[in-house]
Amino acid sequence: MDAEVVRIYEESLERCSSNPRFLERFYEIFLACSPKIAEKFKNTDFARQREALNGSLHAMVLAVRDEGGLLEKHLAELAEKHSSRGFGVGSELYDYWLDSLLAAVKETDPQYDKRVHDAWERVMLIGIEYMLSRYA
Template identity: 35%
Template sequence: MRSVASKDSDIVFQSYGRCCNNEIFFIDFYDRFMSSSPAIFERFRETDMKQQRHLLRNGIMQLVLYSRGMSDAKLRSLGKSHDRHGYNIRPEWYELWIEALIATLREHDPVFSPEVETAWRRAIAPGVELIRGAY
């Protein structure tokens, strides 16, 4: 059972709201994430990035909602699609994903602070672990 403080999930929900209405947030995220590893860059080379950004928007929202007590069904489905039999997203790549997300939030959230960063890390950790654990 996850235990995310209500305060953390509120901070994250508000932070995401400040960032997700600007498409450049998602473009900047993928620029960072894809430059974090040649293997990750290769993974996205033939990808429709507009569609991928839409999927990312939804995926982050699912992590946020899970931290707020919603069902894990969508994250379990995401884990299945990303496992070794699906997209084969290696478990170690999730740390790069998190770091790209935090760096992009830092750039785009006008009230980003150490408290906001800590809230994000605590709030999304259970959901990311659920997805990564499906590998």
């Protein structure tokens, strides 16, 4: 992937991560999208969940640079957990996920603009595509 896009994503991620409200807002927006989503998180410890998601958003930087199968290394286990054998997260739920994340970035990053939006979208779509390829 274009190094400039990864840089824009990474810098925006740092600005967002420095605000503790970022992932709280993400889960508020995401869970409000559909009762089907809220149902999947009904027993979730959100402090732990936010930590885990923060880790995978950072891992995406390494994964999309894809130096020697890093996508596989960082996302294989996560993809398995979200697959039909695990949480059962189908493609329609990823649309809500991405829209919710982009909305939380827009609220949180003071330097948000179209370039920032597009960088998040491009990086996340690589991760989402990989996760969905392992769904069935």
